[in-house]
Amino acid sequence: MDIKTASALHRLRLVSVPEALSFPALLIFGTLLSWLTDIDYLKMPLGMLHGILFLIYLVFLADVWNRTKWPAKKAALFFVLALVPFGGLYGDKLLKREEADSVLAARARREAAKAA
Template identity: 70%
Template sequence: MDIKTAAALHRLRLASIPEALSFPALLIFGTGFRVFLGYDKLVMPLGLLHGILFTIFLVLLLDAWNRTKWPFKRVAFFFVLAVLPFGGLYADKVLKREEEAGVIAARARREGTVNA
């Protein structure tokens, strides 16, 4: 794995946490306002914000898939995690391990410790 691939994984990690928290924090909060207080004006902007974060995550997932050459099952796994509330937190944990391993391997190749 090269540095650009590790950077793609890092960007995906950065998007996974806000996306993971946006569903429960924004949508449930907005829906609670609508149901309990009768205030509908928060649902649309909070839903839009969640949709934007989800779209950013998907674009970065496709970029990481292109760079890492993951099998489709792996990409589907991260997509399912993005759909589940708080699933992105687990995705962040998995991606962090993979990113760190990639950076270590790239540094070893650059320093000439590994012949690859």
């Protein structure tokens, strides 16, 4: 795996956790706040923040899918995980494992090239 692919995986990991937490934390908090108080002006910015994080996640997911040549099922899994509240946390765990495996494979290739 080249450095650009590894950094694309890392970027997706960096945005997956905030995106996963933004739905329950921001949207539910904003909705409850508007129901319980007269503060209605917070719902739109909180929803917009969640939407921006979701769009960034989708752009990074498309970049990773393009670079890693994942099968469509795997990319669809990460898309569905972004839709499920807290699903991005599980996605982060899967991406961490994938990133570690790719680093180990790159080190093994480098060592094999040195030995030859």
